[in-house]
Amino acid sequence: MKGVIGITMGDPAGIGPEIILKALMTDELTGTNCVVIGSVDVLKRVQQEQLVPAQQIHVISSVSEARFESGIVNVIDVPLEDMSTFESGKVQAQSGDLAYRCVTIATRLAQQGEIAAIATAPLNKEALHLAGHFYPGHTELLAHLTDTKDYAMVLYTDKLRVIHVTTHIALLDFLKNLNQTRVNTVIKIADTFMKKAGFAQPKIAVAGVNPHAGENGLFGQEEIQVLNPCIEAMQQEGIDVCGPCPPDTVFLQAFQGQFDIVVAMYHDQGHIPLKLMGFYDGVNITAGLPFFRTSADHGTAFDIAWTGKANPESMIKSIELAVKLSNV
Structure with missing residues (x-):
């Protein structure tokens, strides 16, 4: 089924079910080759509570x-353990377990070639851990399920794309562990990914x-001892x-088209400019x-979950990009 996108529900207590249904009813995505992997009972309750049109x-x-x-x-259908005790907007082990099972099923379908890419709605790390699945997030879980050793997080908009050397570690730990092997790996991943995304000879900047x-x-x-040798080798x-490019200007240069993707050194260095310039469409x-995986670039938003207020724009963009990448 070339071109079919699997959409995982994420944490059902968050905004995932709402933004998935909202996204799939838009003009951009209605009738698109998408299959949702998640709880039917949760989706029907979202409809019953009139959070989305039927x-x-x-x-x-x-x-x-x-x-x-x-x-x-x-x-x-990936059912909850006990729908009668399910509570929206709250951390629950059964919600974390459902999010985990959705990802494992989607991964299997992608590896079998039944779906071309996966678009994930946000999960909650605390709920995931309560369920006994000790992963920092989707990225590490997917890497484990596919036995992928070399991977990196990319934040993607039409005008700015950022790939990260490190993400969810303390800044002091980043400085202690920065090394040429990891930087070389991320530059290579960036080059390969951008070529798969349709850029014949991507221009890469290293912050x-x-x-x-x-x-x-x-x-x-760090620039002299680590980054310069990496850039020369690549x-x-x-x-x-x-x-290495000055971090305070390189993201603007990329936004203006001088570079196709920027290698950011740590989480906030890449996330801040991307979210400033493309919070809703990132x-x-x-x-x-071994397959494309996209995700809405925000969390579960328990504070507005199940209120009808969730903005589906990032989910729409993630599904659209999954479709685009899988058909390059």
């Missing part, structure tokens, strides 16, 4: 049974670690990469997996 829930046991028609939502990219050692040695392998991608 759509026909078409329960299927395999992708081949899907009907890709306007107004129909194809769902592979510096320190202010002004170290100013030739005045503000730190250039020798034919990758169009430059830097998409989270796990690069390096």
Whole structure:
């Protein structure tokens, strides 16, 4: 089923069920080849509480049974352990377990070639851990399920794309563990990913670690000792990469089209400019997996979950990008 996108529900107590249904009823996505992997009972309750306009829930046991028609939502049912004790907007172990099972099923379908890509709604790390699944998030879980050793987080918009050397670690730990092997790996992942995404010869910029990219050692040695050797080595392998670039200007340069993707050193260095310039249309991608995985670039938003207030724009963009990437 080339071009079919699997959409995982994420944590059912969050905004995932609402934004999925809202996204699939938009003009951009209605009738698109999508299959939702999640709880049918949860989706029906979202409809019953009139959080979204009514759509026909078409329960299927395999992708081949899907009907890709306007107004129909194809769902592979992943039931909650106990719907009677389910509470929206709250951390629950059974919600974390459902999110985990949705991802494992979607991964299996992707590896079997039944779906071309996965778009994930947000999960809650605390609920995931309460359920006994000790992963920092989707990225690490998917890497484990696919036995992927080299992977990286990409934040993607039409005008700015960022890939991260590190993400969910303390800043002090990042500085202690920064090394040439990881930087080389991320540059290679960026080059391969961008080529798969349709960029024939992607232009890659590497952001510096320190202010002004170290100013030739005045503000730190990381650029001289780690980044310069990496960039030179990757250039020798034919990758169009430059830097280290001053972090306070390189993201604007990329936004204006000078670079196709920026290698950010740590979580906030990449996330802040991306979310400033594309908070609602930013998409989270796990690069390096054997299939494309996109995600809404926000959390479960328990504070507004099940109120009808959730904005589906990032979910729409993540599904659209999954469709686009899987058909490159």
